[in-house]
Amino acid sequence: MNDLDFDNAQQFSKVLEAVLLAAAKPLSIERIAELFDENTRPSASQxxxxxxxxxxDIGQRSYQLKEVASGFRLQVRSEYATWVARLWEERPQRYSRAMLETLALIAYRQPITRGEIEDVRGVAVSTQIIKTLLEREWIRVVGYKDVPGKPAMLATTKVFLDYFNLRGLNELPNLSALKELQSASDELAAPVTTMPAQAGISVEPDQPEHSAEQVSFSSLLAELDSMEHDLTTDFNDPAIIAENDVDGTAGTETKLQTEPKG
Incomplete structure (x- = not known):
């Protein structure tokens, strides 16, 4: 297709579909542009x-175009995940109450230190929990607090946002609405799965996008809510830092208003 017309959206969309189907991770606008010759690259608007x-075009198909923090990807719609999940033999990941509480606190109060997490939870945070979240690249150390001991400050990453189908921290579910959410057990067993690549494209089976345990952050919080009704959630987020690997731009400060749990 040497005579590709970027202004012809119908034609160009087919190329984009092929690219996204073959990609093993979300692609940003900039990364898509780099796939074309330097002198004949499409503009961001194109x-x-x-x-x-x-x-x-794919509005009625079993998969959809999804924008997450790192870019765009094609993924299976959640209503078909029950059957798609059976392609993987492993059981869906079950998250411990301690890990759910820790992840929720980091997401909503970032940047936060381990000691501050322990102050809210009232118990010590297992080193293994922090290690697991770091290994999954869901959290990272963003600095060290200027207090005795210089404790590390933890925040979420773009990988965290991508995994839970979020474009930014502003899309995190409202904690005050958790009481209205149903149990997440069904959703945990029926994850959202990314479209696998077409034949002839080598894709590692353990890529995060192909994980059979992928769920929404809302479902994790709902499960946490069903397990523990006395978790303190009436806190403010004084300094949410938006993850940006390119220029390190900080996000807008946000104050979260929540209702006490009954």
Whole structure:
């Protein structure tokens, strides 16, 4: 297709669909542009128009175009995840109450130290929990607090946002709405799964996008809510830091209003 017309959204969307199907991770607008010759690259507006056309074209298909923190990807719609999940033999990951509480506190109060997490939870945080979250690349150390001992400050990452289908921290569910959420057991067993690559494209089976345990952050919080009704959630988030690996831009400060748990 040497005569590709980037202004022809219908034609360009087919190329974008092929690229996203073969990609093992989300692609940003900038990364998509780099796939074309330097002298004949599409503009950001042309790429966005092509993506919009693609989203419309597959509106009735079993997979959808999803924008997350790192870019765009094609993934199976959640209503079909029950069957798709059976492609993987391992059981869906079950998250401990301690890990759920720790992850929720980091997400909503970041940057936060381990000691501050322990103050809220009222118990010590296992080193293994922090290690696991770091290994999953869901959290990272963003600095050290200027107090005796210089404790590390923890915050979430783009990998965390991508995994839970979030474009930014502002899309985190409202904690005050947790009481209205149903038990997450069914959703944990029926994850959202990313579209696998087409034949001839080598993709590692253990890529995060293909994990059979992928769930929404809402479901994790709902499960936490069902396990522990006395968790303190009436806190403020004084300094949410938006993850940005390119320029390190800090996010807008946000104050979370929550209702006490009954």
């Amino acid at each position: 790429i966005k128009a092509g993506l919009e056309q693609l989203a419309n």
